[in-house]
Amino acid sequence: MATPVTRTLSINGTTHTVSVDDGTEPLLYVLRNLLGLKGPKFGCGVAQCGACTVLVDGVITRSCVKQLATLNDGDSVTTLDGLASSARPHPLQQAFIARQAGQCAYCGNAMIMGALGFIEGRIAAGNRAVPSEDEITQFLSGESSTSPLVYLCRCGSHQRIVSAIQQAAKEMLS
Amino acid sequence: MTTTTPKATTPPTMSRRRFLARAGTLAVAFSLAPALSQSLATQARAAGTATTAGNDMAVDSWLVIGSDSGVTIYSGKVELGTGVQTALSQIVAEELYVDLNQITFVQGDTSLTPGDQGYTAGSQTVQSEGPKLRIAAATAFQTLLGLASQQIGVPTQALQARSGQIGIGHNLNRARGYGQLIGQQQIQLTSNPNVALKSPSNYTVVGTAVPRVDLPAKFLATFSYLQDLTVGGMLHARVVRPAGRNASFVSLDDSACAAVPGFLQVVQRGNFVAVVASDEWAAIQSAKALNVTWRQGPPLAAEGNLAAELRDPANIYQSGPSVAPVGDVDSALAGASATLQADYFTPFQMHASVGPSCGIADVRGAPDPATGIQATVWSGTQGVYPLQGAIAGLLGLPTAAVHVIYVEAAGCYGHNGADDAAADAALISQAVGKPVRVQWMRQDEHGWEPLGPAMAHTLRGGLDSKGNVVAWDHTVWTPSHSGRPGGNPGNLLAGQEIGALPPALGAPNGSGTRNQPVNYAFPNIRTTENAVANFAMAPGTGGRLATAAPLTYTYPRTSSLRSLGGFSNSFANESFMDELAAQAGRDPYAFRLSYLSDPRAVAVMKAMAKQAGLTGKKPSAPSGMLSGRGIAYLQYENNLAYLAAAAEVLVNPASGVVRVTRVVVAHDCGQIINPDGLTNQIEGNVIQSVSRTLKEQVAFDANGVTSVVWATSANFPGTQYSILHFSEVPAVEVVLLDQPAAAPWGAGEPATEIVPAAVGNAIYDAAGIRLRTIPFTPDLVLAALAAKNG
Numbered sequence: 001m002a003t004p005v006t007r008t009l010s011i012n013g014t015t016h017t018v019s020v021d022d023g024t025e026p027l028l029y030v031l032r033n034l035l036g037l038k039g040p041k042f043g044c045g046v047a048q049c050g051a052c053t054v055l056v057d058g059v060i061t062r063s064c065v066k067q068l069a070t071l072n073d074g075d076s077v078t079t080l081d082g083l084a085s086s087a088r089p090h091p092l093q094q095a096f097i098a099r100q101a102g103q104c105a106y107c108g109n110a111m112i113m114g115a116l117g118f119i120e121g122r123i124a125a126g127n128r129a130v131p132s133e134d135e136i137t138q139f140l141s142g143e144s145s146t147s148p149l150v151y152l153c154r155c156g157s158h159q160r161i162v163s164a165i166q167q168a169a170k171e172m173l174s
Numbered sequence: 175m176t177t178t179t180p181k182a183t184t185p186p187t188m189s190r191r192r193f194l195a196r197a198g199t200l201a202v203a204f205s206l207a208p209a210l211s212q213s214l215a216t217q218a219r220a221a222g223t224a225t226t227a228g229n230d231m232a233v234d235s236w237l238v239i240g241s242d243s244g245v246t247i248y249s250g251k252v253e254l255g256t257g258v259q260t261a262l263s264q265i266v267a268e269e270l271y272v273d274l275n276q277i278t279f280v281q282g283d284t285s286l287t288p289g290d291q292g293y294t295a296g297s298q299t300v301q302s303e304g305p306k307l308r309i310a311a312a313t314a315f316q317t318l319l320g321l322a323s324q325q326i327g328v329p330t331q332a333l334q335a336r337s338g339q340i341g342i343g344h345n346l347n348r349a350r351g352y353g354q355l356i357g358q359q360q361i362q363l364t365s366n367p368n369v370a371l372k373s374p375s376n377y378t379v380v381g382t383a384v385p386r387v388d389l390p391a392k393f394l395a396t397f398s399y400l401q402d403l404t405v406g407g408m409l410h411a412r413v414v415r416p417a418g419r420n421a422s423f424v425s426l427d428d429s430a431c432a433a434v435p436g437f438l439q440v441v442q443r444g445n446f447v448a449v450v451a452s453d454e455w456a457a458i459q460s461a462k463a464l465n466v467t468w469r470q471g472p473p474l475a476a477e478g479n480l481a482a483e484l485r486d487p488a489n490i491y492q493s494g495p496s497v498a499p500v501g502d503v504d505s506a507l508a509g510a511s512a513t514l515q516a517d518y519f520t521p522f523q524m525h526a527s528v529g530p531s532c533g534i535a536d537v538r539g540a541p542d543p544a545t546g547i548q549a550t551v552w553s554g555t556q557g558v559y560p561l562q563g564a565i566a567g568l569l570g571l572p573t574a575a576v577h578v579i580y581v582e583a584a585g586c587y588g589h590n591g592a593d594d595a596a597a598d599a600a601l602i603s604q605a606v607g608k609p610v611r612v613q614w615m616r617q618d619e620h621g622w623e624p625l626g627p628a629m630a631h632t633l634r635g636g637l638d639s640k641g642n643v644v645a646w647d648h649t650v651w652t653p654s655h656s657g658r659p660g661g662n663p664g665n666l667l668a669g670q671e672i673g674a675l676p677p678a679l680g681a682p683n684g685s686g687t688r689n690q691p692v693n694y695a696f697p698n699i700r701t702t703e704n705a706v707a708n709f710a711m712a713p714g715t716g717g718r719l720a721t722a723a724p725l726t727y728t729y730p731r732t733s734s735l736r737s738l739g740g741f742s743n744s745f746a747n748e749s750f751m752d753e754l755a756a757q758a759g760r761d762p763y764a765f766r767l768s769y770l771s772d773p774r775a776v777a778v779m780k781a782m783a784k785q786a787g788l789t790g791k792k793p794s795a796p797s798g799m800l801s802g803r804g805i806a807y808l809q810y811e812n813n814l815a816y817l818a819a820a821a822e823v824l825v826n827p828a829s830g831v832v833r834v835t836r837v838v839v840a841h842d843c844g845q846i847i848n849p850d851g852l853t854n855q856i857e858g859n860v861i862q863s864v865s866r867t868l869k870e871q872v873a874f875d876a877n878g879v880t881s882v883v884w885a886t887s888a889n890f891p892g893t894q895y896s897i898l899h900f901s902e903v904p905a906v907e908v909v910l911l912d913q914p915a916a917a918p919w920g921a922g923e924p925a926t927e928i929v930p931a932a933v934g935n936a937i938y939d940a941a942g943i944r945l946r947t948i949p950f951t952p953d954l955v956l957a958a959l960a961a962k963n964g
Contacts, residue, residue: 002435002459021435025455033454038402039395043528044616048884051528080395089394096393100385100850103858104585105392106399106529141901150899152884154528155585156861157854158903 005069011035012082023069027061028052030068031079039080039109043152050110050151053117054079058124060117060147080109083116092116095168096161103155110151114140115165119172121146130169136162197360198241198353200317204310204365205235237266237310239318243338243352245270246278247307260386261847265304268379269311269372271335272352274387282558282580285547301814301919304847310365312372317363321355374845374914381914383850388582400554400581401532401613408534408609409438410454411602412461414447415622416671418877419727420471423447430463440464441605446671448602450610458615472710473876475728481519481947484630484651484706489728491679492705496650496687501698506645510636513645514757518631518746520930520948522872524895525626525735529584530619531591533599536609541575548575549604553596554583556658561593563661565600568669573661587862589733591623593659597666617882620895622667625872625879626735627653627686627706629742633750636698641758643694643769648750649702650743652686654679657733670725679707688740689927692747693809694769708732730874736859740810740927741866745948748806748931752938762935763788766807774842774911778818779807781840781909786820792939793822793835800825802940806932810924815843816911817924819860821904821932825940827959830952834864834904834933842911843919849910852921857906859925865898867930871949 005023009016011031018030031037031054040063043051047062054063055078056071071077083090089097092112102108118139122131135144140162142150153161236248245266263277315335322340323330326348333340341349374380391397416423423445431437431449436456441448449460475483483489507513534552541548548571555561558578566573578596586592595614603610614622629652636645657676663669664676690701710726735741755765763783770776782805783789795801802825807818822836837860846852873881873893881895934945943958 001433020455022455022459029453029455032402037395038398041399041529042401042613043530044884046616046883046887046889048616048887049528080393084394089390093393097385097390100389100854102389102392103854104527104529104582105389105397106527106584108393109395110528112393137900137903141899143901150885152528152897152899154526154587154862154897156858156865158861158898158900159857159906160854162900 007068007071008073010076012079020068024067026064027066027068028063037079037081041109050114053110053113055117080113091171092168095164099160099164101160101164102157107153111161114151119169128173130173133162136165197358198356200239200314200356200361202237202310202314202363202365204306237314239352241353244276245272248280261851262307264379264384264847265308266311268377269308270315272338276338284558284562284578304918309367309369312369313363313366316369318352318355322350380847384848400583401529403552403581405534405536405609408611409450410457411448411450411610411612412457413598414461414464414466416445417468418470419474421468424467424469427465431460434459434463441602444672446668450606472726477874480628481630489706490704491707496701496703497691499700503645503647503698503700506698507636510644511639512637512757514753515634516750516753516946518946520629520742522628522730523626523866523870524872525587525590525623526897527584527586527590530614530616531595532613533595534611535599535603537600537603539607546574547577550577551596551600552579552581554592560659560661564659564663564666567663568597569600569604587736589624589658591619594667597668601668620882621879624657624731624733627655627732631746633746635754637758641760643696643754645698646696647700648690650690651704651706652739653706653708653729653732655685655734655738686739688738689808690743691812693812737923737926744808744927745930749934752935762805774816777911778816778840778842781911782818782820782838785907785909786838800827800940802936804932804935804939806928808927814919815924817841817928819928819932821936823936823940825937830955832868832937832950836905838907839925840909843921844913844916845918846912847918853908855921856908856925860906860929861903863926863929864904867933867948869896869949
């Protein structure tokens with residue numbers, strides 16, 4: 001039987017109380033359908049592509065398999081929708097636009113949110129070096145020491161994505 | 175520039191008459207359909223430069239300038255993630271002297287863009303639409319120039335234009351905006367094919383790397399893909415597809431669905447079964463809870479034996495020459511000093527969009543009294559008109575009662591599940607009487623999207639005593655590459671599930687034989703196509719009609735995947751070209767050049783050779799690895815873009831893993847509209863094609879596709895459909911050869927074709943093994959190495 005769940009979360013800095021009839025409902029559908037956010041996308045539903053990536057308390061999370069019941073009251077969720085300040089886009093968004101790092105760009109959420117977690121994770125671990133292209137590539141392939149998650153792009157914008165992430169990292173680390 | 179998507183809840187009622195009849199506008203009518211262009215041209219010639227667009231039948235597109243000087247283009251062509259919208263806007267901005275942000279596209283809407291403009295596909299958009307938009311924009315500009323001359327009181331020669339204003343001299347003195355020039359007039363023009371056009375040497379927008387207009391919103395999460403669209407009062411549905419490709423419905427038990435909060439009802443018609451719920455998660459859970467009993471039908475052909483199965487005469491519905499033969503191949507082969515024969519094979523492959531297909535439909539019980547619209551459908555389709563007709567047939571409505579609105583979805587790369595998802599939504603909405611959104615799950619997309627066909631080839635070649643090619647003979651076996659809706663519900667998955675049948679298989683239309691002919695000057699050439707049917711054929715119909723419903727599939731359903739037959743045909747041709755060169759003891763580069771005389775062909779070969787460093791040593795290999803370099807050449811569709819490529823690979827003889835490290839492409843597609851957009855397209859084609867070459871193969875069993883997600887896992891054991899990871903992506907270097915005075919040709923597909931043979935030839939160079947089956951998996955490489963080493 002479905003178990004209703006209510007959580008009070010900080011989503012992109014704003015407090016929201018969300019209730020679902022079935023606590024196994026993934027965060028992805030809560031964000032998209034209850035809160036109307038467009039950043040996180042449905043891609044596979046099995047955590048294999050990255051389209052749904054968000055940060056939960058700074059941790060890279062595949063929201064398509066993250067059940068709302070497994071979140072705690074007070075958890076902080078960051079989505080692509082919340083990256084830009086009112087004044088200007090986030091350095092990652094700026095770099096992706098500058099490098100034209102997408103074609104259909106449906107994977108843009110995956111790449112930007114994954115990269116944000118990657119770079120902020122390095123900073124939190126005391127590593128302020130700009131990641132090399134190889135390090136970024138390994139991260140996005142699920143081959144880094146910190147994350148087994150894979151990020152998929154079908155249009156073939158890979159070179160531009162890696163370059164954009166490195167460009168943004170330089171600004172974020174300066 | 176902005177893209178408008180009509181508000182979902184209020185189907186647009188603005189007719190072409192209404193916006194043409196508005197005061198304070200200048201409208202240029204033109205046609206994007208080839209047959210109509212002819213009549214329009216005739217009409218325009220008869221009437222002179224500025225005519226009244228009196229004959230609506232000859233018109234299917236408009237360029238409209240309003241009182242705010244803004245330009246709106248009503249076009250059936252749609253943005254498919256390739257930057258087409260940006261390129262077309264550049265063309266208009268150039269001829270009309272406006273800024274890109276003054277241009278609005280209304281695209282792909284059966285009510286706003288009247289006339290059937292077919293599909294956005296096959297790299298055709300820029301090359302076929304571009305010149306027509308250019309003429310329409312120039313027609314508008316010449317009229318505005320005339321108005322300015324009258325109103326400002328100076329000859330047109332004294333006037334200049336910029337950003338939607340015309341004035342005197344460079345500083346635009348006494349400038350008047352286009353809206354001011356039009357005033358309260360209602361000006362209707364017909365595109366004038368003889369209008370004065372801007373010289374390419376004066377271009378300031380075309381040929382420059384203008385950033386894509388659609389990308390910022392996509393990265394800022396403010397863009398609405400189809401998957402993000404919501405319609406007031408819409409319900410969520412999931413389709414429960416049959417347990418097998420040929421399975422039929424027996425019964426269902428929905429008692430467990432009642433425990434799902436939000437579950438509403440089951441819709442079942444024939445083999446079409448769906449669940450409807452008030453929210454998306456409830457729909458997903460209801461689909462899992464629904465228990466359907468299916469009866470399995472006849473098995474599909476065995477995957478492991480496909481290359482032979484495709485050649486089974488029982489499945490071939492038509493055979494014949496692909497193009498007119500040259501010379502006498504049989505005699506030339508009989509007289510050759512040496513002959514060579516080789517079989518090639520490429521498997522079923524997927525479009526595999528990262529965003530699974532979605533469809534939204536609002537089917538009412540009666541037509542709207544004002545518009546006559548009864549069904550509104552939002553779709554990522556490549557063609558709103560062909561889908562409109564197919565949906566009408568599916569729902570049993572007149573075509574005019576169906577309104578199809580294109581909304582951009584994730585990249586499609588051909589005919590993927592977009593049309594099928596729209597049909598699903600329409601059928602369910604009709605049954606429940608409310609708007610319905612159907613989001614395909616990943617397993618739906620991988621399991622049911624129309625696939626790129628598997629293809630088999632036999633090539634034979636003859637050499638004379640000096641190593642010259644005297645005969646070339648290419649026979650291909652291919653299922654259909656043309657399964658698009660085409661106005662027929664039997665081409666839609668849901669349609670087939672309720673008993674509709676596909677139309678009679680047409681004569682081969684060149685899609686399976688794309689780039690099967692070669693552009694080499696051989697004295698004797700023969701190309702033959704064997705068209706293979708995907709489903710059981712009815713006796714007594716000339717072998718062209720499906721058996722009576724239900725349709726019985728022999729192979730999975732197929733349709734158009736990027737470059738159609740070109741990927742497989744070019745793989746076979748350009749691999750065999752290397753085989754002949756090796757047999758003749760000739761260098762593959764010089765061997766190809768000796769059969770090419772077209773200066774543009776020679777130019778791309780030389781540009782590729784220079785960039786790739788062909789005359790130098792091949793790259794060194796790390797310890798334990800083998801390195802190699804291979805090349806390929808082709809002219810897209812034999813008369814469009816010229817391409818030459820070099821691929822560098824590393825082969826690990828212990829693991830069998832092939833890594834493509836570098837791909838150089840020299841590319842001449844005529845006039846370049848946007849060099850960065852073009853480079854982006856070529857990079858994308860190359861990387862996607864490397865993925866198809868090294869990794870991609872649909873796995874299926876007797877009942878259907880079994881590779882339904884991206885990677886093998888505990889929940890998804892067995893082979894899955896994997897695509898290239900970042901760590902497997904080569905460095906791609908693009909050399910563009912611009913032809914400013916030539917026609918612009920499309921670049922959405924050509925580079926897809928050039929990759930597989932270049933990689934295969936590089937593997938031969940590295941390891942001395944000739945791989946004739948795609949994908950080049952580690953198992954295939956290890957088997958070939960073992961065979962070579964005996």
